[in-house]
Amino acid sequence: MRSLADVIVVGNGALGLSVAVEIARRAPELKVSVIGPAERARAASVAAGAMLNCFGEVTTYTGRHPVSAARFAVAREALDLWPQWLAALEEDVGGANFRAVRASWSEGTFVIMSSSSGRIAGENFAAMCAAAEEHGEPHELVAPEEVAGLSPRLGHRPLRVLHLRREGAVDGRAMVAALEQAARERRVELVPATVRALLRPSGGAVSGVELQDGRTVSAGAVVLAAGVASGALAGQVLPPGAVPPMLHGTGLAVTVKRANTGPRGPHVIRTPNRAGTCGLHVVPLAGEDEQYIGATNVITFDPAPGVYLGLAQTMMRQASEQVDEALAVSYVHRWMIGTRPIPLDCYPLIGACSIPGLLFATGTYRDGFHSSPAIARHLAALLLQDTAAEKDTPFTHFAPERMPIQTMSVPEAVDDTARHAADTMHDQGTRMPWWLDSTPLEEWARARIRTFYESLEDPVALPPEVVDPQFLDPTAIETRSVDLLRRYLRAARAHHGT
Ligand SMILES: Cc1cc2nc3c(=O)[nH]c(=O)nc-3n(C[C@H](O)[C@H](O)[C@H](O)COP(=O)(O)OP(=O)(O)OC[C@H]3O[C@@H](n4cnc5c(N)ncnc54)[C@H](O)[C@@H]3O)c2cc1C
Structure with a gap:
């Protein structure tokens, strides 16, 4: 069986859905299809915090190289876009369907520099403060006692706390559901299936996809947003070595319900990014007694069979030591494992490639949720060729066909x-x-x-x-x-x- 679309988005995570919604808003006359399995096994988006952090993600590398600066520019653009992005989604789906996202939305992130933090975290904290100062981002250093929900163990009390006023979080799972609903409202077709192959007849343009069950869908353009699976799909049509390999950044997160230990903090409390991994974070969820604790990160070439117990143990111990000792006596509600799509050089793969009709929207590593509105805007503009200005943007650094970006010797x-x-x-x-x-x-x-x-x-x-x-x-x-x-x-x- 064969069906037709103007644009196919392969992948139904935060990136694929955001791109589809943005295209459908700008060009309602186009038939847009999002293809992805309903269960989203190990998808990053449904395991994410999802912190909407730009300055909170700054490290010592951010200002060191033009490509790192470009990634930061994308994150800044997204930071500005989030309030209007949420308002537009709410308009698409209606207030009642957006209640779960609104209830989970928290504004304000407290970044703690704990006495037990490593050197790298300390350096990243300093870089973050300097970046907030340099870019005039609303922030202040606050006394640890003033931060609601921050109640660490003795010996782990923060030395410094940075309050980033505009940064916060949403519930990643509620947000994916809202994006899916917005896509439906915008007449995007949601196809619960897995793409087996990209179709490229006689080595020309990509003309559609073949599904696992043998059906084919034809389209004028295909956007690859299949998270970690994007690398293998791209490898079917691009020569070996053309695109940096996609690595698997497996992470564990857990949601908990508090026992009778007082109210949870109303804001994100996190550490800076640490050596070899992301920052430890505790995020408020919609329920007054619910919190999210994240996340581990181990990067491998092949899919990891799971998450190391030792690493999981460390994450949970550190959350109760460094953020709130009451977490140790809260009840585990849900375990989540997701895989971050990480190109070998850790920079995203965004935009067109040498094969006509094929575009990339993937490789976003640890801040893809946050960056999704900016990436969606860029992809839609590129696809609809509606602005010459889109040619010279930070995204030009992330063209998918490249040698790995090197920011040092x-x-x-x-x-x-x-x-x-x-x-x-x-x-x-x-x-x-x-x-x-x-x-x-x-x-x-x-x-x-x-x-x-x-x-x-x-x-x-x-x-x-x-x-x-x-x-x-x-x-x-x-x-x-x-x-x-x-x-x-x-x-x-x-x-x-x-
Ligand atoms: C534990 C954890 C915590 C995180 N915390 C944050 C955070 O706080 N803030 C933030 O901004 N980011 C965070 N991230 C990163 C963020 O989640 C990702 O960068 C982002 O969600 C990637 O979205 P995606 O849509 O590209 O990929 P995914 O969410 O992985 O979605 C890809 C989708 O494609 C589908 N798919 C796969 N293969 C196929 C195929 N062959 N055909 C069709 N569909 C296919 C999958 O089922 C999946 O639904 C976190 C990630 C993890 C794992």
């Missing part, structure tokens, strides 16, 4: 990764004897990281969090991940000619 990457590795060990509970600082840990990690880079023949500098977890084991040098990486780099150099 390989020796710098070795040093940075060693620092991150030592800090990760500290965050995970390593305690040095009183006569030693963390230098031996860093040296140990540096030796292994150097060996890993040497094994790549002609390496590129990778972000520390990509290298940190999977390559520290010396036996990993001959593992499948390293082999895949070597083969990818060979193909990428041959394809891009560098």
Whole structure:
């Protein structure tokens, strides 16, 4: 059976749905279809916080390189867009259908710099304060006692707390449901199915997709927004090495119901991004006694079978130590595992590629929920070719066909990764004897990281969090991940000619 659409969006997460809704708003005459399985197994969007953080995500890398600055520019654009994005969605679905999102919406994020934070988190906290100052973002440093819901254990009390007034969170699951409803209201067709293949007859333009059950859907344009699955789908039509591989950033989050331990905090309380992972965060949900605790992050080439128990244990211990000790006696309501789509260089894949009719809206790593309104606007403008101004935007840096973006040299990457590795060990509970600082840990990690880079023949500098977890084991040098990486780099150099 064959059906027709003008635009097919492959993937029904926050990105795919936002792009579809935005296209349908701008061009109601087009037939837009979103294809994705109803269960959304391991989708990032339904496991997300979902913090709407721009300055809260700043790290020491943000100001260091034009591409990092471009990502920050997208996040700033999204920060400005959120109030109108929510209002437009509410208008699309009607107030009653938007109640769950409104009830979960919290404004204001408190970023804590705890006495037990690692060095990297401390540096990121300083970078965040400097960025808020530089860009005139409404913020202030507040006394920890003034933050409702912040009640850490002795020994973990915050040294400093930054209040970002405009940043907050929504319930990710309620938001996906509202986006789906908005899509329906805008006459977007929602197809509960999985795409097996992109159709590209005789090597020309992409002309549609084939579904798992054999049906085909034809279209003039296909937007790839299938999260971690996007890499494999793109690989069907683009040559090896054309696009950086999509890695899996598996994360665990948990929602809890409070026992009789007083009210939960009404705002997001989080740490800065930490070595090798995201920030620890506790987010208020719609129910007065409900909270979300997130999240772990382990980046791998292949899908991870699950989440390490040890890491889950650390996350929950740290939430009750650093944010609110009453969390330890709250009741687990729901466990969620989601996979962040992470290109090898950790920058998103956005926009058109060399194959006519194929566009990318993926690879958003840890802030895809927040950035979704800005990405949706850009994709819609690109697809509908309605503005010349869209040509010169921060998004030009994220063209999908590229060598991995390198923001430092390989020796710098070795040093940075060693620092991150030592800090990760500290965050995970390593305690040095009183006569030693963390230098031996860093040296140990540096030796292994150097060996890993040497094994790549002609390496590129990778972000520390990509290298940190999977390559520290010396036996990993001959593992499948390293082999895949070597083969990818060979193909990428041959394809891009560098
Ligand atoms: C634990 C966790 C916490 C996070 N916290 C935050 C946060 O606080 N703030 C923030 O901004 N971001 C956060 N993120 C990141 C954010 O969730 C992602 O960047 C974003 O949601 C990615 O959206 P997506 O639509 O691209 O991918 P996904 O949400 O993964 O959606 C992809 C969809 O495509 C579908 N699909 C897959 N294969 C196919 C196929 N072959 N055919 C059709 N459909 C297919 C999947 O079923 C899925 O529904 C978090 C992520 C995790 C995992």
